[in-house]
Amino acid sequence: MTHRNAHLWHASEDLVARYAEGVLPEPDAWSLEKHVEGCAGCASRVSAAVRGTAAGAVLAQVRAAVLESAPAPVAAVGARSGGAAGWPAPSRVARLLWAAGPAVRGAWLPAVLGVAVAALALSYGAGFPGARALLLAVAPVVPVAGVALSYGPHADPLHEVTAATPSGGLRLALTRTVAVLAVSLPLLTLTGLLLPASGAPAAAAWLLPGLALALASLALASFVGCRVAAGVTGGGWLCAVLSPVAVAPGGAATARLAEQLSRCVDGIATQGGWAAAAVLSAALLTARRPAYDRPLRP
Numbered sequence: 001m002t003h004r005n006a007h008l009w010h011a012s013e014d015l016v017a018r019y020a021e022g023v024l025p026e027p028d029a030w031s032l033e034k035h036v037e038g039c040a041g042c043a044s045r046v047s048a049a050v051r052g053t054a055a056g057a058v059l060a061q062v063r064a065a066v067l068e069s070a071p072a073p074v075a076a077v078g079a080r081s082g083g084a085a086g087w088p089a090p091s092r093v094a095r096l097l098w099a100a101g102p103a104v105r106g107a108w109l110p111a112v113l114g115v116a117v118a119a120l121a122l123s124y125g126a127g128f129p130g131a132r133a134l135l136l137a138v139a140p141v142v143p144v145a146g147v148a149l150s151y152g153p154h155a156d157p158l159h160e161v162t163a164a165t166p167s168g169g170l171r172l173a174l175t176r177t178v179a180v181l182a183v184s185l186p187l188l189t190l191t192g193l194l195l196p197a198s199g200a201p202a203a204a205a206w207l208l209p210g211l212a213l214a215l216a217s218l219a220l221a222s223f224v225g226c227r228v229a230a231g232v233t234g235g236g237w238l239c240a241v242l243s244p245v246a247v248a249p250g251g252a253a254t255a256r257l258a259e260q261l262s263r264c265v266d267g268i269a270t271q272g273g274w275a276a277a278a279v280l281s282a283a284l285l286t287a288r289r290p291a292y293d294r295p296l297r298p
Contacts, residue, residue: 130254225297
């Protein structure tokens with residue numbers, strides 16, 4: 001089906017023809033689609049083959065309609081390209097930014113920085129003794145919010161298309177989750193280390209809860225969608241941590257929050273429970289993987 005040279009393989013004419021006719025087995029079709037993301041030569045040949053089929057005219061009409069409604073610079077590039085065969089292959093940086101998701105590219109990243117700066121300002125600027133406890137209460141919700149903003153119809157106008165591609169579905173959701181965790185975990189943990197303890201748990205005590213809640217959100221999203229799942233997991237965490245504080249006397253709120261956090265995240269047994277929750281969530285997510293091959297609920 002293919003031939004190889006040194007490090008690259010290229011699609012054979014038979015493979016391209018069967019793909020254009022829609023008779024190529026699904027695993028082979030997914031492999032070819034993934035390959036043409038980084039191979040301009042094969043992408044041009046596949047594009048030309050598809051344009052020669054009955055579907056080619058329909059695709060040409062869709063492309064013309066998209067270019068007509070696109071901003072002028074995009075339309076000009078599309079017109080100069082003369083079709084998908086001449087469309088320039090995206091750079092590696094562009095592909096990485098797209099895969100990282102809207103959360104890392106958009107307003108979520110400044111919001112995470114804002115949480116860190118606010119905690120430091122409360123502690124060293126306002127002299128608030130419970131800044132670390134407050135940060136530990138909010139920190140596990142931050143990656144959950146990032147996951148909710150990174151995947152789903154609300155996050156990607158082409159969600160229905162990308163969900164059915166080899167790079168889409170659960171693979172894309174996990175890629176964007178890793179990007180969210182890679183930003184939030186070290187940044188918020190470092191911020192916690194810079195804050196006085198004041199009876200609160202260790203600065204890294206929130207890492208396992210944050211990971212478990214993020215995985216639980218992804219697993220639950222396969223049933224109800226990312227935003228609802230994030231609301232359930234994040235809201236449940238905040239209720240568990242903050243509800244005892246709401247009924248505490250004004251002067252004892254900080255101490256009560258530190259005590260409640262200790263119950264929720266401190267100790268070997270508690271951390272072991274969060275690790276088990278993360279493993280169970282990952283197992284459920286694996287079992288629910290086919291749900292990510294189709295568009296999730298909004």
